[in-house]
Amino acid sequence: MYRKLQLVEEKRIQNARGGHGTTAMKHIFTEEEFGSSMTHLIFVTIPPGSSVGVHEHSGDEEVYFILEGQGRVWDDEKEYPVGPNDTVLTNSGHRHGIENTGKQDLRMLAIIGKVV
Amino acid sequence: MYRKLQLVEEKRIQNARGGHGTTAMKHIFTEEEFGSSMTHLIFVTIPPGSSVGVHEHSGDEEVYFILEGQGRVWDDEKEYPVGPNDTVLTNSGHRHGIENTGKQDLRMLAIIGKVV
Numbered sequence: 001m002y003r004k005l006q007l008v009e010e011k012r013i014q015n016a017r018g019g020h021g022t023t024a025m026k027h028i029f030t031e032e033e034f035g036s037s038m039t040h041l042i043f044v045t046i047p048p049g050s051s052v053g054v055h056e057h058s059g060d061e062e063v064y065f066i067l068e069g070q071g072r073v074w075d076d077e078k079e080y081p082v083g084p085n086d087t088v089l090t091n092s093g094h095r096h097g098i099e100n101t102g103k104q105d106l107r108m109l110a111i112i113g114k115v116v
Numbered sequence: 117m118y119r120k121l122q123l124v125e126e127k128r129i130q131n132a133r134g135g136h137g138t139t140a141m142k143h144i145f146t147e148e149e150f151g152s153s154m155t156h157l158i159f160v161t162i163p164p165g166s167s168v169g170v171h172e173h174s175g176d177e178e179v180y181f182i183l184e185g186q187g188r189v190w191d192d193e194k195e196y197p198v199g200p201n202d203t204v205l206t207n208s209g210h211r212h213g214i215e216n217t218g219k220q221d222l223r224m225l226a227i228i229g230k231v232v
Contacts, residue, residue, distance in 0.1 A: 063145075
């Protein structure tokens with residue numbers, strides 16, 4: 001099953017998870033297309049100064065894989081900078097958020113899987 | 117849980133799944149670190165002329181997200197070119213493979229989840 005990113009609809013979300021600014025999301029596959037407990041594969045674009053606010057995952061987990069740009073991640077009580085090819089895994093019961101701290105768009109892949 | 121790619125050990129595999137040449141793989145997280153049915157998140161580098169041979173997924177599914185380079189994917193009976201930001205989802209019961217058709221390394225993220 002092939003998906004070309006340019007053909008995936010982009011949705012814009014204001015103040016994602018209570019964060020700042022506008023975040024753009026392309027849901028590359030729908031939950032129905034996965035056969036495993038993966039539910040989301042999302043191409044996320046966070047403009048400079050925007051963020052996805054801190055939120056807890058309960059019953060699922062999420063991976064952020066940074067593709068481009070510079071950001072800051074909140075990972076439970078920790079905060080740290082992230083850049084291309086960095087990965088953050090947030091298991092169920094843990095909290096995370098991310099903001100764009102650079103001058104260019106921050107782009108990442110977000111993968112969510114249900115805990116089974 | 118934060119992982120910096122440069123610090124992840126790279127493993128080199130000859131003739132991956134019966135393919136050509138040498139493929140390099142960085143397993144960013146181990147199966148034990150995931151709480152969902154995700155089992156693998158792998159940063160894959162396929163040099164020019166190398167490939168991952170065609171193989172069937174049975175009991176799990178795999179996503180290829182192309183990061184850099186140009187390739188050709190076998191997707192069941194179909195074959196097509198892929199490039200950056202293209203995604204291929206291979207559900208359980210289906211077959212896939214990929215070769216590097218360009219002059220630079222082909223890099224992709226491979227995500228595997230068990231069917232539950």
